[in-house]
Amino acid sequence: MSFDSSRSANSKRSFSNSASSNPSNDSTRTKKKRNTNQKTLGVAWGSNSRSSSRSSSRKSAFSGFGSYMVEKNRKLHNQFDNEASASSFGGSSSAKPIFSGVSIFVDGFTIPSSQELRGYMLTYGGRFENYFSRHHVTHIVCSNLSNSKVKNLRAFSAGLPVVKPSWILDSVAAGRLLSWVLYQLDQLASNQPKLSAFFTPKSSKRAGDDFTDALCGVEGDIENSSRAVSQSEETHLTKVDNMVGFGKQTSIESDDILPENINATTFEEPSSADNCCEVELEPVIKDERDMHSELEPSHQGPATSASSHCLDDQNSKGCSSYTAPGPSKQCHSTLVDPNFVENYFKISRLHFIGTWRNRYRKRFPILSTGFNPESSDVNASVISGRKVIIHVDMDCFFVAVVIRNYPELLDKPVAVCHSNNSRGTAEISSANYPARSYGIRAGMFVRDAKALCPDLVIFPYNFEAYEEVADQFYGILHRKCNKVQAVSCDEAFLEVTVAEGEDPELLASSIRKEIFEATRCTASVGIAGNMLMARIATKTAKPNGQYYITPEMVDDHLCQLLISELPGIGYVLREKLKKQNVHTCGELRNISKDSLQKDFGMKTGEMLWNYSRGIDNRLVGVIQESKSIGAEVNWGVRFNDMKECESFLINLCKEVALRLHGSGVQGRTFTLKIKKRKKDAEEPAKYMGCGDCENMSHSVKIPLATDCVDEIQRIAKRLFGLFRIDVKDIRGVGLQVSRLEAADASKQGTEKNFLKSWLASGSTSTRQKSSHSVHANQNLGVTSGQAPRDSDGPSVQMDGSMINDQTSSGQTSIPPPLCHLDVEVIKNLPPEVFSELNEIYGGKLVDFLVKGIGKSESPSPLENLFLEQQEAMNKEQELPFPELNPQSKIPIENKARKHKAKGIAASDSGAGAHDKVPNNSSFEKDDLMPSSLSQVDASVLRQLPEDLKSDILEQLPEHRCQAFCSKTVLTPLKEGHLESSVNTSEHRASSSDPVLNRNDSLWVGNPPCWVHKFKVSNCLILKKLAQVYEKSGVNNSLSFVLSQSMSEFRQLDPALESSDETINVMFELLKQYIIAMIEKDIEEVYICFRLLRRFAAKSQFFLHVYDIALPYLQAAVDDYYGGSLLIPAS
DNA sequence: ATCCTCCCCTAC
């Protein structure tokens, strides 16, 4: 049944052949497009929370201030310092100064709020500037912006990095300052306004494109040009087409929280209403042009146009099916696009979800700085209640997000897919439940899906929206519970401890409710005693439900459950078990554990045995540090010659290096994976797919971890050289890095360049010679699987070209062999240069030196040479550059031990024993400590005395601490750490102001007091504000609440709302806000008043409020700054 | 036994 074959388990079988021999697609207009020059490779990396169009441009507001700002800034600095020194919430001030030297200015609305970001900076040793100053600010933090804002910001930023808030979050999560490069705002990172590289070109504007453009401008990267279209023509096609214009969809999304304004009455209504909202908000954004074009109805062509997306411009030419001999022109292969790697990762859904998974796994668990003694939840849970696991998963996530504004489609079959071609092999990413009733599943080819259901409506991806919803999703989960383990961007486990009378279902429903209110997408929840059963319960709960499997229900529930429903049982295991006549868990239980372990291995056998009984001992939140980082591409990979292949490889290395850098780690083991078309494999069923392939891999272990792109490229090329393969057979390439270590700040300095030039100038001359011997010996070696045997085919010429390639291209970057180095010179290098050189030599230099010294004071040149050569020979295999030893595959550890045996080494690591190496004081520590938390028993650790515990943890590399930092929440609905801590600092800041200490301070508490009061108010507007605040999750700024409320207010009858009392209440709220914020964040106040002014144009209520609040504001501003604020009329 | 590496399998 499953059509999704061709993937994973078996790339061999393809139920859906019918090869696309004839590309007779519907009239695809190949719009030409501009390539973005985006430097960052993986788009999902580093990109994060979007605030869409809410951000407003602020800078020009302070005309009146002038010189006051200087003094003001000075004052704020002092204040900040005081706070910083007095702070470190959580007591022990063990927070690492991650952001030392970093000083951020937050521009516009962000998620998380500027206050939260401020909290992070404060806690982790950074600075937070309330006002922009070129002298103090080092980074501008900003969410996505409108085009015009980008322009302003570009000038405004004065060349400073403009980064996304996730840079802060991820750095905190990683426990170190990550490179901001990956977090650059997309719009600023390149000349292109967006990386919506796929889909329509912005340059060629038609009416429809304007439409698209506007959206991109507002929201950022939104893929639009294709639109949802039902295959079933005519009948409701027009209808659907009308209402599913992508512009509407995305524009609404930028407004995001507007639950009930979607009345399904007509197709025009909701969209036009939303557009109005957008337009209203727009002036603050200052980008008129973009907006009104959006208002134009999208009279887009029907179905055919859905396929107009196209990645690169060149490829519009002929698309002959496959590699005919000669200059074959594949459409979207590596053949055509020199930036294939880069572009590919902007579009690949699997890349996105893979990357997001990682992000959410890492981001949150560490918000509190340490280990609060009272958080010994282990004991607490034993005493006060039972542990319950809650599994939350969004319903048909990708579909749900993109059809939020099309309630008419809720009961129609809808799927998300790159293509709407009903004969195409694009994969369905997600299908909603109506579609599933036709048998449509994720991973299916769209043609098969259409065959099952011709009426299927296809939407394109909206990765930004997924990201935004996922952020909201996790924001909510982390507020509800502080023991959260992310599974993917739409799915997580929570662990809670439930006291006697409590009902976890209440927590579950409150979570679901909040998720829906914040995202307008439904989530389902499974509850049970362990992760296994909770996840199984979710399946029952779906869609949009929840289900609690109590311990008594477990047996019954499992008994007739199909084994393929068990997580961990996929195609292969299911088939194997089927052969044993096992289909249900009940049947599985009849097999003894011994038998299972014999058939499937120890662990797998036990897993099967346990799972069939509902047993699962995994713990929530014990995810350890990441073990590997890699990148691979197995689609569209076609090479004609070595040059193309190498260029691809180089780009892949860049990508990997970037990811290493982005994660602040370096690696010691590099594995190159190649997919090679199988001997008699027919053309893949999937267009540009890899088809039936043989997987091959080679790996190399280097003694000293690296993240240097040049070095990685050298390594990769060398590894590639081990494959004897005709490049024309290559269908996929991947590079993986493992044995990760935290990048040492000391060694990623800029001195590297210095050394590089030294190397390049100094000693390249002798190199050539030795590289000859490399080829002579070159063969296999390292650790190779089937390498020597595979295909030994007649790839002679190409083989040679590779080798040549290596030697020639490596010329500048490959250092001379050790044996050509002069010991004395090396010895006398400045320490940092030595260290760097040593790194380039993969740590070998140290051995070289140690050996020489150990042998004799001044070895004779001859002796020296001998030793060196021997050394070189012994070590070749583990190093990236030296020749490979054909027969002996001596792992690096061997060698280390050998050294040790000679009494030279003290350390066990391959880099070994180098007391001489400068700046590696961390070495010994690292080596004495467990290399990773995975080797530490968490429960043991938790029970240690507090001081001992922190001692241990301090010894561990920072990025390994995460697993231990989560805590159990004793009762549901407690606030998370982040929020309380941020709030604390805020209170401290404002408590100096006597006015706020009044009993009825509206901004005290979390959520602030006013939320409670307003919630029960008779005034709809006040009530709305409270609701929006609650929905908005982590954000607690008034401007955010106001901007979010804007669309809501449209529905209220303006006349009804003005009672004197409510006006006064609102005024009081503003007044207190002004008092609290005027010093700290005048811009925030400014934004609020701009929004108010806009409201005032529509609403009597707000007009009154504005009228009385504005004088107050100006008085306060005058008081503080001696000027006045100019609040422009939108 | 315990450690490698080279895979395969699984999930999203």
Next chain:
DNA sequence: TAAGGTAGGGGAGGAT
């Protein structure tokens, strides 16, 4: 046309 990535778990089998 179409974007089949990513990372961890674990088994087989070889080297210690």
